Amino acid sequence: MGFVTTPLADLSPAxxxxxxxxxxxxxxxxxxxxxxLDLTRGKPSAEQLDLADRLLTxxxxxxxxxxxxVRNYGGLTGxxxxxxxxxxxxxxxxxxxxxxxxxxxxxxxxxxxxxxLHGAQESPRAWAAEExxxxxxxxxxxxxxxxxxxxxxxxxxxxxxxxDGPDVEAVARLVKDDPSVKGMWIVPTxxxxxxxxxxxxxxxxxxxxxxxxxxxxxxxxxxxAFHHLTEDEAKSADIITLCSAAGHPNxxxxxxxxxxxxxxxxxxxxxxxSEANVAWYTGHEQFASIGxxxxxxxxxVEFFGSAQGVRDHMAKHRAILAPxxxxxxxxxxxxxxxxxIADWSKPTGGYFVNLDVLDGTATRVVAxxxxxxxxxxxxGASYPYGKDEHDRNIRLAPSFPTLGEVETAMAGVATCVALxxxxxxxxxxxxxxxxxxxxxxxxxx
Amino acid sequence: MGFVTTPLADLSPAxxxxxxxxxxxxxxxxxxxxxxLDLTRGKPSAEQLDLADRLLTxxxxxxxxxxxxVRNYGGLTGxxxxxxxxxxxxxxxxxxxxxxxxxxxxxxxxxxxxxxLHGAQESPRAWAAEExxxxxxxxxxxxxxxxxxxxxxxxxxxxxxxxDGPDVEAVARLVKDDPSVKGMWIVPTxxxxxxxxxxxxxxxxxxxxxxxxxxxxxxxxxxxAFHHLTEDEAKSADIITLCSAAGHPNxxxxxxxxxxxxxxxxxxxxxxxSEANVAWYTGHEQFASIGxxxxxxxxxVEFFGSAQGVRDHMAKHRAILAPxxxxxxxxxxxxxxxxxIADWSKPTGGYFVNLDVLDGTATRVVAxxxxxxxxxxxxGASYPYGKDEHDRNIRLAPSFPTLGEVETAMAGVATCVALxxxxxxxxxxxxxxxxxxxxxxxxxx
Numbered sequence: 054m055g056f057v058t059t060p061l062a063d064l065s066p067a068x069x070x071x072x073x074x075x076x077x078x079x080x081x082x083x084x085x086x087x088x089x090l091d092l093t094r095g096k097p098s099a100e101q102l103d104l105a106d107r108l109l110t111x112x113x114x115x116x117x118x119x120x121x122x123v124r125n126y127g128g129l130t131g132x133x134x135x136x137x138x139x140x141x142x143x144x145x146x147x148x149x150x151x152x153x154x155x156x157x158x159x160x161x162x163x164x165x166x167x168x169x170l171h172g173a174q175e176s177p178r179a180w181a182a183e184e185x186x187x188x189x190x191x192x193x194x195x196x197x198x199x200x201x202x203x204x205x206x207x208x209x210x211x212x213x214x215x216x217d218g219p220d221v222e223a224v225a226r227l228v229k230d231d232p233s234v235k236g237m238w239i240v241p242t243x244x245x246x247x248x249x250x251x252x253x254x255x256x257x258x259x260x261x262x263x264x265x266x267x268x269x270x271x272x273x274x275x276x277x278a279f280h281h282l283t284e285d286e287a288k289s290a291d292i293i294t295l296c297s298a299a300g301h302p303n304x305x306x307x308x309x310x311x312x313x314x315x316x317x318x319x320x321x322x323x324x325x326x327s328e329a330n331v332a333w334y335t336g337h338e339q340f341a342s343i344g345x346x347x348x349x350x351x352x353x354v355e356f357f358g359s360a361q362g363v364r365d366h367m368a369k370h371r372a373i374l375a376p377x378x379x380x381x382x383x384x385x386x387x388x389x390x391x392x393x394i395a396d397w398s399k400p401t402g403g404y405f406v407n408l409d410v411l412d413g414t415a416t417r418v419v420a421x422x423x424x425x426x427x428x429x430x431x432x433g434a435s436y437p438y439g440k441d442e443h444d445r446n447i448r449l450a451p452s453f454p455t456l457g458e459v460e461t462a463m464a465g466v467a468t469c470v471a472l473x474x475x476x477x478x479x480x481x482x483x484x485x486x487x488x489x490x491x492x493x494x495x496x497x498x
Numbered sequence: 499m500g501f502v503t504t505p506l507a508d509l510s511p512a513x514x515x516x517x518x519x520x521x522x523x524x525x526x527x528x529x530x531x532x533x534x535l536d537l538t539r540g541k542p543s544a545e546q547l548d549l550a551d552r553l554l555t556x557x558x559x560x561x562x563x564x565x566x567x568v569r570n571y572g573g574l575t576g577x578x579x580x581x582x583x584x585x586x587x588x589x590x591x592x593x594x595x596x597x598x599x600x601x602x603x604x605x606x607x608x609x610x611x612x613x614x615l616h617g618a619q620e621s622p623r624a625w626a627a628e629e630x631x632x633x634x635x636x637x638x639x640x641x642x643x644x645x646x647x648x649x650x651x652x653x654x655x656x657x658x659x660x661x662d663g664p665d666v667e668a669v670a671r672l673v674k675d676d677p678s679v680k681g682m683w684i685v686p687t688x689x690x691x692x693x694x695x696x697x698x699x700x701x702x703x704x705x706x707x708x709x710x711x712x713x714x715x716x717x718x719x720x721x722x723a724f725h726h727l728t729e730d731e732a733k734s735a736d737i738i739t740l741c742s743a744a745g746h747p748n749x750x751x752x753x754x755x756x757x758x759x760x761x762x763x764x765x766x767x768x769x770x771x772s773e774a775n776v777a778w779y780t781g782h783e784q785f786a787s788i789g790x791x792x793x794x795x796x797x798x799v800e801f802f803g804s805a806q807g808v809r810d811h812m813a814k815h816r817a818i819l820a821p822x823x824x825x826x827x828x829x830x831x832x833x834x835x836x837x838x839i840a841d842w843s844k845p846t847g848g849y850f851v852n853l854d855v856l857d858g859t860a861t862r863v864v865a866x867x868x869x870x871x872x873x874x875x876x877x878g879a880s881y882p883y884g885k886d887e888h889d890r891n892i893r894l895a896p897s898f899p900t901l902g903e904v905e906t907a908m909a910g911v912a913t914c915v916a917l918x919x920x921x922x923x924x925x926x927x928x929x930x931x932x933x934x935x936x937x938x939x940x941x942x943x
Contacts, residue, residue: 094571102560102569109793110555115547124547124761126539154599155791162786166611170626170650181615181626197785204785205615312788316569319793340642340649341607343757346600346791348554348764 060393061411061474073479076472080421083465088426090462095245095404096453097317097370104369105315105356112351123347129335132347134354135321141360142279143309144291145325151334153345157310157322161272162201164306164324167337168235169205173268174303174333180235189227189237191219193407193435193446195245195274198238202437209437210234214244218251221258232265236272242289243277246407246435246448248400256290261299271296273307277403279367280313282375285401293325302327311353313404314366321345321353377451380459381406388467394474397449406449407435408466414473415444421469427462505838506919518924521917525866528910533871535907540690540849541898542762542815549814550760550801557796568792574780577792579799580766586805587724588754589736590770596779598790602755602767606717607646609751609769612782613680614650618713619748619778625680634672634682636664638852638880638891640690640719643683647882654882655679659689663696666703677710681717687734688722691852691880691893693845701735706744716741718752722848724812725758727820730846738770747772756798758849759811766790766798822896825904826851833912839919842894851894852880853911859918860889866914872907 064072115124117132130136131152140147153160169181180186186207190199191214202209212223219239228234239259241251259271271292278289296304303326311320324334357363382399385408389395398407410418415432422429430448433441449466451459509517560569562577575581576597585592598605614626625631631652635644636659647654657668664684673679684704686696704716716737723734741749748771756765769779802808827844830853834840843852855863860877867874875893878886894911896904 096571099567099570102567105569106560109557109560112554115551115554122544122547124550124764125544126541126757126762128763156788159787166615169615170611201785204782312571316793317571318573318789319569319791337649340646342604343601344763346764346794348761349791349794 058391060391061471061478062393064478066479069475069479073472073475076468076475079468080425080472083425083468086426088461088465090426090454090458090465091428092450092454092459092462092466093428093430094453095313095450097313098373098453098455100373100455101370101452102316104366108315108319108352108356111355112348113355114351115348117347117351117354121347123351126343128344128347129338129342130331131321131345132350132354135350138354138357138360138363139309139323140325142363143275143307143323143325144289145293145307148328149293149325149331151324151331152350153322153324155310155312155319155322155346155349157274157276157308157312158197158201160322160324161198161274161306161308163338163341164270164272164334165201165205167334168268168270171337173270174329176268183233183235185233186236187231187234189224189234190437191237191239191244192437193246193441193448194238195240196430196434196439198272198274199437208233211437214247214249216247216249218249218255221255221262224259225262228262228264228266228269230265234264235266235268236270238272238274240274240276241292242275242287243280243400243403245276245403246398246405248398248403248405248407250287250402251290253290256292257295257299260292260295260301260304269301269304271305273305275307275309276313278309279363280370280404281367281402282371282378283401287402293327297327303330303333306330311363314363314370315353315356319349321350374452376456377454377459378406380456381449381451381463384460384463384467388464389470392471392474395470404450404452406451408447408449408470409445410447410470411474411477412443412445414470414477415441415447417473417476418447418466418469421473422466425465425469427465427469429466503836505836506923507838509923511924514920514924518917518920521913521920524913525870525917528870528913531871533906533910535871535899535903535910536873537895537899537904537907537911538873538875539898540758540895542758543818543898543900545818545900546815546897547761549811553760553764553797553801556800557793558800559796560793562792562796562799566792568796571788573789573792574783574787575776576766576790577795577799580795583799583802583805583808584754584768585770587808588720588752588768588770589734590738590752593773594738594770594776596769596776597795598767598769600755600757600764600767600791600794602719602721602753602757603642603646605767605769606643606719606751606753608783608786609715609717609779610646610650612779613713613715616782618715619774621713628678628680630678631681632676632679634669634679635882636682636684636689637882638691638886638893639683640685641875641879641884643717643719644882653678656882659692659694661692661694663694663700666700666707669704670707673707673709673711673714675710679709680711680713681715683717683719685719685721686737687720687732688725688727688845688848690721690848691843691850693843693848693850693852695732695847696735698735701737702740702744705737705740705746705749714746714749716750718750720752720754721758723754724808725815725849726812726847727816727823728846732847738772742772748775748778751775759808759815760798760801764794766795819897821901822899822904823851825901826894826896826908829905829908829912830915833909834915837916837919840915849895849897851896853892853894853915854890855892855915856919856922857888857890859915859922860886860892862918862921863892863911863914866918867911870910870914872910872914874911
């Protein structure tokens with residue numbers, strides 16, 4: 054299909070009709086292949102998980118460096134060795150780190166629950182007692198962040214995500230006068246799904262901006278801090294120091310985990326924040342937990358050996374992942390370059406490629422792909438309530454399938470993108486009525 | 499001190515004064531030994547934890563019986579094999595079981611949080627939106643149950659715990675007309691700290707009683723279901739079937755874990771409840787979790803092999819624990835039998851001995867013991883807000899120390915009980931004024 058390189062919108066009706074026929078034929082051929090491929094979630098592949106299989110026979114000891122029997126109850130903040138290791142990696146002090154269970158999402162939810170039921174140190178009352186709570190959500194963003202807020206009836210207002218982070222002027226305007234705006238989400242490094250990395254300047258702006266709410270919190274989900282895809286390794290902005298320097302030490306709550314370092318479901322998750330926030334968190338968690346799984350923490354300490362061990366391990370992931378991301382770019386470039394119907398990110402880290410297709414066709418692309426056996430994240434999933442008003446954003450997750458599967462799937466996706474665009478443009482030529490997808494949104498966000 | 503066998507209250511002032519002097523001398527000798535012993539928490543000993551050390555090199559596989567890679571994300575209800583194993587043990591269907599993380603306390607807290615923020619299926623509104631929420635608390639009970647409620651401002655009303663379970667007539671009266679009474683705690687089998695086991699009749703009464711609240715919940719903390727100390731193995735009442743038969747299928751939420759079976763901090767915790775409650779729980783948890791640690795679940799499946807494997811493993815715990823519980827009884831009997839100043843449980847399972855001392859002396863006993871290097875659970879800890887109005891209840895936890903340490907500690911505790919009682923009675927002879935402890939409550943509950 055590379056034989057057309059004119060922007061599709063500039064084609065004559067006859068040429069467009071011919072292009073559409075070509076794409077229809079290509080799509081029928083695609084369907085005939087009986088594919089069964091899944092690009093929906095940012096899951097590590099079995100090959101990546103294998104890298105950590107030494108965990109299965111660790112730890113060799115049952116006592117931590119302080120002599121504590123890790124098998125027994127207690128130790129709400131986690132064992133000292135893993136806190137020190139990840140304090141080093143996250144550029145904070147060990148006293149600013151809590152090592153928890155297997156899910157940073159759960160720590161995020163715990164923080165949100167404590168805020169709803171008790172409020173923060175500076176809160177006039179529990180957040181649940183407020184008439185309205187609003188979060189600022191850079192878009193496109195992580196669907197689980199948004200569904201968590203929606204599940205608690207928290208309102209969401211969006212700002213645009215750019216290559217160097219969110220539109221901080223827009224954020225500053227939203228938080229300045231409205232005390233209901235209590236928080237914001239951000240994936241600062243290799244963002245889900247845009248791949249963008251927040252600049253120091255933008256991080257500093259978020260740290261120092263005036264907020265009407267005295268208890269404003271930045272949920273800083275540093276899920277991909279060490280997840281580089283190139284030698285150009287992004288350094289995460291040091292939001293905790295920036296906020297502290299700006300006089301808002303309790304503003305950031307940083308989250309991280311080893312889920313995409315060792316085992317996705319059996320890693321160690323972390324909260325990093327001011328000591329006051331650590332005390333706030335453990336002050337509530339003491340009523341809810343007998344302590345984290347310290348055996349798994351010691352297992353990870355022995356596995357990594359040191360902070361450098363974590364970095365070295367990430368290089369092995371990069372060797373597996375980088376070719377898959379290259380394959381996505383190659384497939385999209387080969388099929389779609391020059392057609393003016395798609396734009397996609399070339400991330401230097403993280404787990405996703407952000408694909409923007411012709412306005413109004415994302416839902417159709419996902420439906421076409423599904424019919425051809427290629428499951429994509431539902432269109433709009435990267436927006437609050439699953440609503441992408443332009444219907445153009447698709448999140449691609451190439452980590453889980455094999456390289457060959459990624460190549461096959463992405464060639465198929467490119468066909469769907471071209472077909473949907475041609476259909477849409479041809480419909481415009483035909484009767485200028487609004488495009489109606491014939492298959493519809495296959496599933497909720 | 500066994501030479502006096504007359505009830506202390508019946509001694510003449512002179513004989514009591516002599517007894518008091520003897521106890522003072524014994525206590526000074528006790529202090530002189532420089533002990534450092536801890537009977538505070540129901541923690542397994544290192545010897546018990548060693549029984550599960552094969553876990554350290556398990557699992558040998560990374561796929562469950564359904565072929566799922568346990569290392570990756572997902573599987574909110576836990577892997578099928580461990581659900582089936584514990585469904586068998588807990589007398590429920592696998593579809594009524596969720597296998598979670600390492601802490602049943604966390605599952606209890608999650609349930610309470612979902613009730614507070616969203617309510618149950620039958621709730622007119624979220625519990626946090628009610629003016630008042632009240633729980634019925636059998637006493638003495640588990641301090642962490644009470645502090646969890648207190649942390650959320652939930653009111654507690656108490657009923658007495660008897661050998662065959664709580665005073666169910668008192669419970670029925672409390673729940674009948676007051677819709678603010680939304681729940682109750684109970685440790686049904688080998689209760690903490692009384693060791694009592696609820697009878698089928700009492701369980702049936704709780705299952706069928708009328709409650710003013712349509713969304714009344716029994717938090718059925720079956721922490722010691724398999725933790726027998728004798729061959730007379732108690733069968734837990736089948737509260738889920740009883741409630742279902744009585745037309746209240748969603749009333750019970752059962753909790754259990756392997757914390758006192760394998761590793762206290764690294765076990766697997768369970769929720770068992772009606773399928774509707776399982777759907778309610780996972781319906782909220784889906785926004786808060788990427789799934790439990792399935793590797794640890796498979797590790798436990800391989801370790802136990804079968805439900806019978808769990809029962810067989812518990813026999814090894816019994817062999818370690820039973821002599822410690824016998825030592826507690828021996829020490830107390832030797833020193834205190836016949837004096838009319840102490841009463842204690844002889845549990846056939848669980849982790850605690852319930853010691854009732856002379857009214858008004860529990861705080862003094864704990865303080866005396868602490869001064870002599872024997873740390874006991876704070877007096878009153880088994881009551882809401884730490885308030886035992888009779889100041890007579892002390893919870894003894896003999897599992898963690900060695901057998902020799904239990905013997906030493908309990909002889910010392912007996913001395914403290916006798917001294918505090920003699921002080922109290924002598925003060926009554928002297929001036930009939932209220933007893934004032936000279937040391938005071940050493941720490942909060």
